[in-house]
Amino acid sequence: MRLKTKSLKLLAGRPVAILHKNTARKLSVYAGERINIKNNSQGMIAIVDIASGILKEDEIAVSVEILNFLKLSEGCKVDISIAPRPLSISYILEKLEGKELSYEQLFKIVKDIVNNALTEAEIAYFVSGIYVNGMTLTETAMLTKSMIEHGKKLDIKNVVDKHSIGGVAGNRTTPIIVSICSSTGLKMPKTSSRAITSAAGTADVMEVLAKVEFSTDEIKKIVQKTNACLVWGGALGLAPADDKIIQVEKLISVDPEAQLLASILAKKLAVNAKHVLIDIPYGKSAKVSTKKEALSLSRKFQQLAKFFKIHLKTVLTDGSEPIGNGIGPVLEAKDLIAVLTRDKDRPLDLEEKALKLSAIILEMTGKAKKGKGLSLAKEILESKKAYLKFKQIIRAQGGNLDKINSKLQPARFNYIIKSEKNSKVVHIDNKKIAKVARYAGCPADKSAGIYLNVHKGFKVKRNDVLATIYSETKEKLDFAINLFKKSKPIVLR
Amino acid sequence: MRLKTKSLKLLAGRPVAILHKNTARKLSVYAGERINIKNNSQGMIAIVDIASGILKEDEIAVSVEILNFLKLSEGCKVDISIAPRPLSISYILEKLEGKELSYEQLFKIVKDIVNNALTEAEIAYFVSGIYVNGMTLTETAMLTKSMIEHGKKLDIKNVVDKHSIGGVAGNRTTPIIVSICSSTGLKMPKTSSRAITSAAGTADVMEVLAKVEFSTDEIKKIVQKTNACLVWGGALGLAPADDKIIQVEKLISVDPEAQLLASILAKKLAVNAKHVLIDIPYGKSAKVSTKKEALSLSRKFQQLAKFFKIHLKTVLTDGSEPIGNGIGPVLEAKDLIAVLTRDKDRPLDLEEKALKLSAIILEMTGKAKKGKGLSLAKEILESKKAYLKFKQIIRAQGGNLDKINSKLQPARFNYIIKSEKNSKVVHIDNKKIAKVARYAGCPADKSAGIYLNVHKGFKVKRNDVLATIYSETKEKLDFAINLFKKSKPIVLR
Numbered sequence: 001m002r003l004k005t006k007s008l009k010l011l012a013g014r015p016v017a018i019l020h021k022n023t024a025r026k027l028s029v030y031a032g033e034r035i036n037i038k039n040n041s042q043g044m045i046a047i048v049d050i051a052s053g054i055l056k057e058d059e060i061a062v063s064v065e066i067l068n069f070l071k072l073s074e075g076c077k078v079d080i081s082i083a084p085r086p087l088s089i090s091y092i093l094e095k096l097e098g099k100e101l102s103y104e105q106l107f108k109i110v111k112d113i114v115n116n117a118l119t120e121a122e123i124a125y126f127v128s129g130i131y132v133n134g135m136t137l138t139e140t141a142m143l144t145k146s147m148i149e150h151g152k153k154l155d156i157k158n159v160v161d162k163h164s165i166g167g168v169a170g171n172r173t174t175p176i177i178v179s180i181c182s183s184t185g186l187k188m189p190k191t192s193s194r195a196i197t198s199a200a201g202t203a204d205v206m207e208v209l210a211k212v213e214f215s216t217d218e219i220k221k222i223v224q225k226t227n228a229c230l231v232w233g234g235a236l237g238l239a240p241a242d243d244k245i246i247q248v249e250k251l252i253s254v255d256p257e258a259q260l261l262a263s264i265l266a267k268k269l270a271v272n273a274k275h276v277l278i279d280i281p282y283g284k285s286a287k288v289s290t291k292k293e294a295l296s297l298s299r300k301f302q303q304l305a306k307f308f309k310i311h312l313k314t315v316l317t318d319g320s321e322p323i324g325n326g327i328g329p330v331l332e333a334k335d336l337i338a339v340l341t342r343d344k345d346r347p348l349d350l351e352e353k354a355l356k357l358s359a360i361i362l363e364m365t366g367k368a369k370k371g372k373g374l375s376l377a378k379e380i381l382e383s384k385k386a387y388l389k390f391k392q393i394i395r396a397q398g399g400n401l402d403k404i405n406s407k408l409q410p411a412r413f414n415y416i417i418k419s420e421k422n423s424k425v426v427h428i429d430n431k432k433i434a435k436v437a438r439y440a441g442c443p444a445d446k447s448a449g450i451y452l453n454v455h456k457g458f459k460v461k462r463n464d465v466l467a468t469i470y471s472e473t474k475e476k477l478d479f480a481i482n483l484f485k486k487s488k489p490i491v492l493r
Numbered sequence: 494m495r496l497k498t499k500s501l502k503l504l505a506g507r508p509v510a511i512l513h514k515n516t517a518r519k520l521s522v523y524a525g526e527r528i529n530i531k532n533n534s535q536g537m538i539a540i541v542d543i544a545s546g547i548l549k550e551d552e553i554a555v556s557v558e559i560l561n562f563l564k565l566s567e568g569c570k571v572d573i574s575i576a577p578r579p580l581s582i583s584y585i586l587e588k589l590e591g592k593e594l595s596y597e598q599l600f601k602i603v604k605d606i607v608n609n610a611l612t613e614a615e616i617a618y619f620v621s622g623i624y625v626n627g628m629t630l631t632e633t634a635m636l637t638k639s640m641i642e643h644g645k646k647l648d649i650k651n652v653v654d655k656h657s658i659g660g661v662a663g664n665r666t667t668p669i670i671v672s673i674c675s676s677t678g679l680k681m682p683k684t685s686s687r688a689i690t691s692a693a694g695t696a697d698v699m700e701v702l703a704k705v706e707f708s709t710d711e712i713k714k715i716v717q718k719t720n721a722c723l724v725w726g727g728a729l730g731l732a733p734a735d736d737k738i739i740q741v742e743k744l745i746s747v748d749p750e751a752q753l754l755a756s757i758l759a760k761k762l763a764v765n766a767k768h769v770l771i772d773i774p775y776g777k778s779a780k781v782s783t784k785k786e787a788l789s790l791s792r793k794f795q796q797l798a799k800f801f802k803i804h805l806k807t808v809l810t811d812g813s814e815p816i817g818n819g820i821g822p823v824l825e826a827k828d829l830i831a832v833l834t835r836d837k838d839r840p841l842d843l844e845e846k847a848l849k850l851s852a853i854i855l856e857m858t859g860k861a862k863k864g865k866g867l868s869l870a871k872e873i874l875e876s877k878k879a880y881l882k883f884k885q886i887i888r889a890q891g892g893n894l895d896k897i898n899s900k901l902q903p904a905r906f907n908y909i910i911k912s913e914k915n916s917k918v919v920h921i922d923n924k925k926i927a928k929v930a931r932y933a934g935c936p937a938d939k940s941a942g943i944y945l946n947v948h949k950g951f952k953v954k955r956n957d958v959l960a961t962i963y964s965e966t967k968e969k970l971d972f973a974i975n976l977f978k979k980s981k982p983i984v985l986r
Contacts (some may be wrong), residue, residue: 119614
């Protein structure tokens, strides 16, 4: 069927085409189904919306994604046909029924996800299948492989990378570790994510100090200059299937282990990492809640690393409470600068963890002999070599630490939370603290967040300050205070 | 946040709102997430698309669904806030994890489906949960109850209804059964579906002869006049959650038993049925493939009927091959008229099945004594009382059987399939035949389809006609012939 293009200037996030009710009926196509749109030689798959009144029977309205890809202009003719149901849908059904998928099947599923040939609902069936039935190690490896193959790569050699499984509020070790390790000559082009459900991702924190959105070419130049970078990985197209799957997982807050493993490894392999350290914090309110789970995850990472022939170590860390004092982009930036500049009020828990992870990286890459990593890391941090390296990275990313101080003020509206009794802090809940920080405006409001004055085990007297909530508006502050009072993230006994 | 409305005149099938990239970031809302849109006192939930370039930061573009519901005009201000994640999502996760859901939980899920508060992907997680873990009988009953409660009802008393599980090509018994039974005074306001994956639904066939789209008030008037109707149920809003769930199931071709049971019963209870006959055809290429499955389904229907206090019978029938000769709207209409008018070439298998099911209905409603239903049904059919009733129903629905003959011509392009050898027909595949008919143009092209000259067990000689394919265009005919030759729906031995 040949139809006339009509532009609606709609960015739907995926290719959407709108057909007249009668045209859809003639084609036997229903809303949400797929059609092929062809313009001379080039074609693409689009999801159908159905309308009447806003277009004629011989017209098709297309979203900007289609307009740009097929280089269409208003009024030009395109050929429309029903797109055959992607074969990958039957593979997804097999997974839902508990069968093990082959490399070829996973390859096709990932390909169709990347090419927009699968809808979010179809991806949800795939996620359900993985969530309910799990994946064998081979399947997980093949899923990882497929994800890398359908994305871009960073061609820098001998890359060292680290990753934290997450779920621990304030845990901003990455910039410190990268500064320590790359100052020994290690290459650490670190790509990070923005916050999804937390108060801040490493990319959000770095954005307080410098630019974080770069092309792969720009990243290569920054790394040539400084050995490292601390940028946002989201727009680089590294394993893009993963981003789409995560978007669908988020809807129902599941994160099946096999997908988590594939997701992390695919991103590391896409930046060509040869040495990788995986930090697995565990604790009641962290992402991984028990030691058993953490050990199982660690074992699987090791097995997959063997398959992909990369040098990978895992480290199990304490995820039972937030790390550092600040939670929120500006507050976390202040924390990490305090550690790097040896400020007397620096958060020692954050420093200790950053040193521990740096030590492992220095030893696994041969920069320090076994048992000597920690003293080397300490020397680099204490001599401010790490701080100089950090300043250099920030400068290469268009920032300037010497002029940044004014930007590091927490938001003007604040509320101080005091202890109502003489007591002891027995628990600080990561998830609840993160939610309060989000209600206060994080991550979009950079200077919003929570500053913690206490950690687990601290003894407090009546009227001692427990924490301060910062917010850019009075409304958000009230909103956050209410949630704090209701959800009680800091438990005293 | 207060934004200015911009109309895009987009019918997305669900409420969609488009925000500027920066506005979405300020709200911490991502594409596919939900926001509340409020206009003075009224509010509704919408899914967010994100754009930049086509709107300003202080604008929101809304789809026609929102525009109409909130009675908005271009430029007027609305209040926007992040919609809390529906609680029902956590219930869906519980189902995915294998837990049994309560009435309150199912009620909330169904409510959110009907109100568009759940996306297709979230509904897909629900379907996955039911598909993988099944549902207890209590859960199925509560799902049914929730579906009825969130829809309209037909307030006619003492309704008699029938339903076929489906999957048998050409199986157009309903108009014959309704004509026979309603001529004894039984009230049969029959609502049917259009084809989803088959060549024709009862509504598609009836549409060849009369109108099928009516309001509930119009239906009541037709039933007052004739005791019966044969209409399309799709737009009546009876158990609308079911329609949305089926749309999501179709994506991956699953139809979990619990959802099938709830779907059928909810529609019957919504039309106030007191007596219900369920036809369960089983056979290799039917929807229900084994007798064991058919018996299990039958048992569950009985148990649910007891719960809802309705009089329900099931009958297991032969679903191993198509029934009747014609497959496609016009061809099936010809078949059923041939039976009603006692044409000498009428399809006897269709007649026999219609009589058998009519007999059960006549006995279960007390219109015939036990064992006398079949002879009564035969008498009504042979005396042409059933035909007169059918003509009356058609007339009440705006058709006229005396003037209809010209419309009952099969399509002009045709292709005759002959046997290549002396042989015997050992199998005719329902699914494959339906697919060939769809390739030929069904159900949108009413006069397209397949006419079968043979059934299972027929002996054929070389060059005997097996079937004829009809199509409105040469292209579709070729398309269908190719599929026929490739898929071999008629198996000779």
